[in-house]
Amino acid sequence: MSACATLDEKECRSVSWRELGVRDGRMGYPAGRLAEHQEACAEFGIRPDPGAYARGRLDGLESYCQPRNAVREGLAGRSYQAGVCPPGREAAFVSLHRAAYEVHESRARISTLNGQSDSIERELRSDKLSDERRARLRHELRELDRDLRRERDQLRWKESDLDRLSGRLAY
Structure with missing residues (x-):
């Protein structure tokens, strides 16, 4: 075999x-x-x-091809191959899956940004940093914090969109 x-x-x-x-x-x-x-x-x-x-x-x-499964598959980050669901269910499945997948991706980005932020914070705790390096790290941390706020806002919008879509497309 x-x-x-x-x-x-x-x-x-x-x-x-x-x-x-x-x-x-x-x-x-x-x-x-x-x-x-x-x-x-x-x-x-x-x-x-x-x-x-x-x-x-x-x-x-x-x-x-049920709506709840489209959401579950998308939130788990699993891809969908077009044409798997029957034509009568394909459009709704794809819409829900895409919206859930976007939530998954946003959560993954937040996780990555949190990891980067944690890494910088650990480095900042070192007493062996030069003033220049410490200033650069603080600047990077401020930028990461802004990126995190933006991504969290985006996630709230995406989750809200998914909730609305789920209510509309439940069949």
Whole structure:
């Protein structure tokens, strides 16, 4: 079995293609995931049941393509591959996911800025700094504080937008 195979021989021989489709749908895998399973199982002379897999995947997508999941996936920083959700749900899912992903990114930037600020504050506690270095670090810290305030303001706006969008697009 290759290192990136989706299934091993035992799984290929015992898998319920419908259940595998359900599982992949719930995980948000695109339809092309079947080709990966097919490649993994071809090595053992086993062919998938594309119809059973597709029916199962559609059932799994019913769970994946829900508004609450779009928010959960975006807040977790997981990307969404266009075309995974059915056309009737795609637009709302993408809108919610994008808004949640923006919140995730803003939180990540705040975390990075906090880390930089903490690092500078630790360095400033050293008694071995030159006056010039200390002044430069204080200046950097003031700039980081401004950046943090701006990013926190942006985060509040993004969270507010996500809340409004979630209320409007709940289906």
